[in-house]
Amino acid sequence: MELKLEVVVLPVSDVDRAKAFYEGLGWRHDADFATDRGLRVVQLTPPGSPASIIFGEHLTDATPGSVRGLHLVVTDLAAARAELAERGAEVSEIWHDQDGVFHWADATNRVPGAHPENDSYASFASFADPDGNEWVLQQVVDRLPGR
Incomplete structure (x- = not known):
């Protein structure tokens, strides 16, 4: 069975600042949507990568900036x-x-x-x-x- 890494969740404190940073690096903007429940999801993909990152509001309770390596x-x-x-x-x-x-x-x-x-x-x-x-x-x- 193949298991392919698709998305990594990043904890951020300011969604728009993070979005601007990654877009500034040239990462492809795949999605930015919000739900009626207050969930916001932004998805970006590094150039040439099959896997993406997502971050947003009410997406994770991890501490912003805690992802390493x-x-x-x-x-x-x-x-x-x-x-x-x-x-x-x-x-x-x-x-x-x-x-x-x-x-x-x-x-x-x-x-x-x-x-x-x-x-x-x-x-x-x-x-x-x-x-x-x-x-x-x-x-x-x-x-x-x-x-």
Whole structure:
């Protein structure tokens, strides 16, 4: 049975601010609707992604900004970083992990610059939305078998 990730819910404090931020990054606007019960749902999709994000009003009780480590896979990390910065995201410098294993919660393990021996799965940059929900850019040039 196939199980495909379709949507990730992001907790935000200001729906219109979050919508403007993600649209400013060039993400496709898929939906923005409200119901009679006060529910509002905004859906956006990163360029080239089959999965989307949704956020809104009365959608989740998670703390705004509490999502960490969502990965966006890119083939050219430097170019993706530059484009996101041009579009208004505060993107970190590129880094790799000291021991070759990604520890998103342990910034002390990060070494500045791209990984010197591996173009795939080992170099990262990150940014956050206005609420602090964290995104990680991961460079993948050659995918592992089965991916």
